[in-house]
Amino acid sequence: MIKITGVTKIYPTGTPALRHLNLHIGAGEFVSIVGQSGTGKTTLVKMLIAEERPNKGTIEIGGWDISNIDPNDVPYLRRQIGVVFQDFKLLPKRTVYENIAFALEVAGEQRHRIHQVVPQVLEIVNLAHKADSYPFQLSGGEQQRTAIARSLVHRPKIIVADEPTGNLDSINAAEIVDILKKINEFGTTIILVTHNREIVNHLRRRVITLHGGEIVNDENEGKYKL
Ligand SMILES: Nc1ncnc2c1ncn2[C@@H]1O[C@H](COP(=O)(O)OP(=O)(O)O)[C@@H](O)[C@H]1O
Ligand SMILES: [Mg+2]
Secondary structure, three states, rough: OOEEEEEEEEEEOOOEEEEEEEEOOOOEEEEEEEOOOOOOOHHHHHOOOOOOOOOOOEEEEEOEOOOOOHHHHHHHHHHHEEEEEEOOOOOOOOOHHHHHHHHHOOOOOOOHHHHHHHHHHHHHOHHHHOOOOOOOOHOHHHHHHHHHHHHOOOOOEEEEEEEOOOOOOOOHHHHHHHHHHHHOOOOOEEEEEOOOOHHEEEOOOOOEEEOEEEEEEOOOOOOOOO
């Protein structure tokens, strides 16, 4: 599903962020990527959504080499990979429902389709009762669940979550991880990026450790064999 081969990223400032990275992630896996701050985790996420390009190496998603993707094809890629960020990135003047609907509107979806999909994804994150609330009326956990619902609207094959629990207390963090597990059970590949190893310790799934832009450990305690 995801095949990263010999990827090196050096930012224009000269900072090396990833060094000759090789990584395979299979369809349906739940993979956590852990590592201290500044080890290249977000850079890896940006590679996967084509927000940054590698200096060397290739990134294949479902057999499609996106390392030199045409900018016109990026929106198509972004429908296949849902992204969740630490800071939620919700529109403050729109309700939960409208925030999610907006992601479909910009993609040109028809009104009846939007009315169908938004309640479905709200149900998945247990937020149907908050559809008419504004972000400021929600807890941090609820805001992140809204962002996760929004990431699901195009039924992506992959969800990448970059520090999704970074602004949450441990109870809300556990709830977010549970929702990601539930989405994974539907068959979606999940990549959970965090500097907090405690979050992933109890998951009993594959954990990749990055250090200095390199993979220093790749442990697989789940059902998937390496
Ligand atoms: N846009 C950028 N320009 C220059 N250097 C960057 C940029 N983004 C990240 N870096 C550097 O690349 C390295 C990896 O950063 P990042 O991928 O954000 O790490 P992490 O997400 O693990 O904290 C760090 O040294 C960081 O300072
Ligand atoms: Mg980061």
